[in-house]
Amino acid sequence: MSSPATLDCNDDTTVFGLDTYLKHYYPDLDKSTSESLVNIFLLDSLHDIFNSVVGVSGNRLIDIGAGPCVYQFISACTKFNEIVATDLSKENQDAIQRWVNENADAFEWSQYVKYVCELEGHQNTVDREKEMRKAIQNVTYCDFSKKYPVGSSDSPLYDCVLTGFCIECIVNSQQQWVQYLNNASNLLKSGGWFVQLCMPADFYMIGDARMSCFKVDEEFVLKALKEAGFVVVKSYLTKHTSTRSYMNYEFTMVVLARKL
Numbered sequence: 331m332s333s334p335a336t337l338d339c340n341d342d343t344t345v346f347g348l349d350t351y352l353k354h355y356y357p358d359l360d361k362s363t364s365e366s367l368v369n370i371f372l373l374d375s376l377h378d379i380f381n382s383v384v385g386v387s388g389n390r391l392i393d394i395g396a397g398p399c400v401y402q403f404i405s406a407c408t409k410f411n412e413i414v415a416t417d418l419s420k421e422n423q424d425a426i427q428r429w430v431n432e433n434a435d436a437f438e439w440s441q442y443v444k445y446v447c448e449l450e451g452h453q454n455t456v457d458r459e460k461e462m463r464k465a466i467q468n469v470t471y472c473d474f475s476k477k478y479p480v481g482s483s484d485s486p487l488y489d490c491v492l493t494g495f496c497i498e499c500i501v502n503s504q505q506q507w508v509q510y511l512n513n514a515s516n517l518l519k520s521g522g523w524f525v526q527l528c529m530p531a532d533f534y535m536i537g538d539a540r541m542s543c544f545k546v547d548e549e550f551v552l553k554a555l556k557e558a559g560f561v562v563v564k565s566y567l568t569k570h571t572s573t574r575s576y577m578n579y580e581f582t583m584v585v586l587a588r589k590l
């Protein structure tokens with residue numbers, strides 16, 4: 331595991347407005363807010379996974395619980411030909427589709443794309459956005475609680491399953507956490523890659539709405555993956571020391587694992 335970094339910001343930002351989730355959790359990458367530092371950590375970790383770990387590539391990648399986001403595909407789209415973005419919520423699926431369709435009211439991810447292009451040592455942001463839009467071939471419904479979150483037992487399997495900040499938002503026991511990992515694993519080929527982004531907390535806020543969340547520690551995140559039949563290949567951890575009223579998280583973790 332890479333050494334833990336500490337985010338010292340204490341910017342207990344007021345949550346407000348339309349598209350509250352995106353605006354609050356995916357602000358401009360100006361390095362002065364804790365959310366930006368978390369997002370830089372995510373982009374750095376995903377860049378490392380898709381560029382430095384040998385063999386993380388393939389034909390099809392699926393994101394379970396993608397929300398309204400595409401930042402998680404900026405590095406991945408260079409290694410996978412086809413990306414399927416899924417979520418339980420139609421509103422979130424529509425937000426991704428609006429970005430793919432270049433609708434004027436789509437969320438602006440270009441700063442995130444620019445940051446990753448710079449990590450890669452170039453500035454072809456426009457080309458990368460085109461590559462992402464070409465790769466995201468399907469935006470569809472999924473339900474993580476199902477044995478097969480999308481499709482059925484005879485659907486084609488994926489080379490990579492990615493999921494970010496979803497399991498901790500929908501389970502209420504450690505046993506269920508492992509069960510949902512098993513559900514994700516059911517979509518994966520043997521030897522396929524699994525990428526998990528997580529930020530366990532007791533709650534997080536979207537505007538005035540208090541969303542419940544399931545808090546576990548770093549050891550459990552890794553243990554659960556092993557219990558679900560994955561081998562952990564690499565993990566990235568950043569610890570948070572300051573308290574915030576909108577989420578009582580203590581760390582953010584990105585884990586690359588492989589299905590046995």
Ligand SMILES: C[S@@+](CC[C@H](N)C(=O)[O-])C[C@H]1O[C@@H](n2cnc3c(N)ncnc32)[C@H](O)[C@@H]1O
Binds near residue numbers: 397399474
């Ligand atoms: C905290 S958001 C994370 C979104 C995104 N992955 C990100 O990185 O910000 C959790 C997401 O899980 C989705 N979700 C909730 N229950 C789900 C379920 N049973 N199956 C799939 N997605 C679900 C929500 O609609 C929401 O988009």
